[in-house]
Amino acid sequence: xxxxxxxxxxxxxxxxxxxxxxxxxxxxxxxxxxxxxxxxxxxxxxxxxxxxxxxxxxxxxxxxxxxxxxxxxxxxxxxxxxxxxxxxxxxxxxxxxxxxxxxxxxxxxxxxxxxxxxxxxxxxxxxxxxxxxxxxxxxxxxxxxxxxxxxxxxxxxxxxxxxxxxxxxxxxxxxxxxxxxxxxxxxxxxxxxxxxxxxxxxxxxxxxxxxxxxxxxxxxxxxxxxxxxxxxxxxxxxxxxxxxxxxxxxxxxxxxxxxxxxxxxxxxxxxxxxxxxxxxxxxxxxxxxxxxxxxxxxxxx
Numbered sequence: 001x002x003x004x005x006x007x008x009x010x011x012x013x014x015x016x017x018x019x020x021x022x023x024x025x026x027x028x029x030x031x032x033x034x035x036x037x038x039x040x041x042x043x044x045x046x047x048x049x050x051x052x053x054x055x056x057x058x059x060x061x062x063x064x065x066x067x068x069x070x071x072x073x074x075x076x077x078x079x080x081x082x083x084x085x086x087x088x089x090x091x092x093x094x095x096x097x098x099x100x101x102x103x104x105x106x107x108x109x110x111x112x113x114x115x116x117x118x119x120x121x122x123x124x125x126x127x128x129x130x131x132x133x134x135x136x137x138x139x140x141x142x143x144x145x146x147x148x149x150x151x152x153x154x155x156x157x158x159x160x161x162x163x164x165x166x167x168x169x170x171x172x173x174x175x176x177x178x179x180x181x182x183x184x185x186x187x188x189x190x191x192x193x194x195x196x197x198x199x200x201x202x203x204x205x206x207x208x209x210x211x212x213x214x215x216x217x218x219x220x221x222x223x224x225x226x227x228x229x230x231x232x233x234x235x236x237x238x239x240x241x242x243x244x245x246x247x248x249x250x251x252x253x254x255x256x257x258x259x260x261x262x263x264x265x266x267x268x269x270x271x272x273x274x275x276x277x278x279x280x281x282x283x284x285x286x287x288x289x290x291x292x293x294x295x296x297x298x299x300x301x
Contacts, residue, residue, distance in 0.1 A: 007056040008175035009089035011168055016104055019096040020124040024155035025049045025062040028165065032262065033185040033192065034062050052181040056169045059178060061088070090171050091119045092164075097152070098128045101140050109144040118171040121147040122164060127154040190217040193263050197231055197275070200258040204251065205243065212236035213244075214283060226270040229263070234280045241277050252277065 013021045022034035029049040049060040091112060095105055112119045121141055123134060138150055149167050153160030179186070194215040201213055212235055219230040235241055245252045252275055260273040 005055075005174060006177065007169060007172040008058070008178060009172040010059045010061065011090045011092055012061050012088040013092045013094060014108065015094035016096075016102065016108075019094045019099075020155045021062050021094050024092075024094060024122070024124065024153075024161070025060060027155050027158045027161050028060060029184045031184060032196075032266070033187060034195075048186040050179045050183050050185060051165065052177070052179070052183075056172060057177050057179065057181070058165070058168055058172070060092075089117065089173075090168050091115060091117060092122050092168070093119060093147075094122045094124050095137075095141075097123050097125045097134060097137065101137060106144055109141055113145050118148045119145065120164070120167060121145075121150045123150065123152045124155050126152045127157055127159070189267065190220050192266060193217055193220070193229060193259075194231065196262045196266070197233070197255065197259045199262075200255045201233070201244070203258075204255060212240060212283075214280075226272050227267055228272045228274075230274050231276070233275060233277045234283060235277065236279070236281060236283060238279050241279050244277050 013025060015021055025034045026032050026049075028051050033049055049062065051058045051060065093108065093112060095101070109121075123137065126134065134152055141147065141150070148171065151160055151164050151167065153164060155161065185192075194217050197215045198213060214234045216232045216234065217229060218232055219228065221228045233244060235244060243251070244255075246254075256273050256275050260271050263273065264271045
């Protein structure tokens with residue numbers, strides 16, 4: 001039950017690709033709602049995580065990594081990241097402790113000051129460096145922008161996440177509960193299932209192939225003992241199709257087996273998953289196909 005001083009608000013998680021934003025989001029949600037990969041530009045659109053307690057509700061947005069786009073899909077991703085910083089109450093700027101400070105991060109830190117809202121610097125992956133190595137990084141970032149707080153964490157180990165949540169809550173004002181207290185995301189099950197399939201491809205496939213794929217869930221039907229899912233893997237080149245299917249269909253089978261296990265965990269029931277592969281030439285530069293595959297401007301807050 002809400003008390004008279006219940007707080008609520010929105011928090012945007014921003015940063016360069018592969019700094020651990022999705023890992024942090026999953027740690028906050030307590031379950032996988034955002035896919036994880038060591039490849040850059042894993043997240044393509046905004047993903048909402050809802051953190052609720054008796055005292056507060058924080059709505060987090062995990063955004064695509066801020067990078068220099070090379071196609072229309074990349075432009076969409078950067079737009080999603082930049083737009084997420086508007087109409088938000090707190091910004092969390094995540095950086096990778098093991099990478100030091102990069103020029104793009106200096107630029108982002110400088111631009112944060114224009115927002116005129118509380119900004120917290122989160123130095124992630126502290127489990128990969130020595131504590132004394134963090135001090136120059138903290139000093140350098142502090143000289144660029146006067147962050148309200150600087151929090152070293154390990155999202156993977158969930159070290160420091162509770163402290164971060166308390167700090168974010170301190171910057172929120174009194175407000176209503178926007179979502180039911182048992183909700184952890186606004187993402188439909190179909191969308192999460194599609195992203196899980198894409199995650200496994202990011203893990204299993206090399207180089208450009210996984211970045212040129214889009215997953216469509218063409219059918220998702222609940223039966224008494226099983227959920228049947230039909231999904232189409234769209235790729236950009238005929239040669240990529242062969243790689244995705246693999247010799248005697250082994251790669252496609254491996255992708256399906258790994259994805260099915262995670263989808264079953266998400267749904268809490270048995271899943272029958274059938275995958276198909278189609279070629280859609282250069283879809284990442286097609287406005288029509290980008291929207292058709294679910295990347296829409298109205299998904300940007």
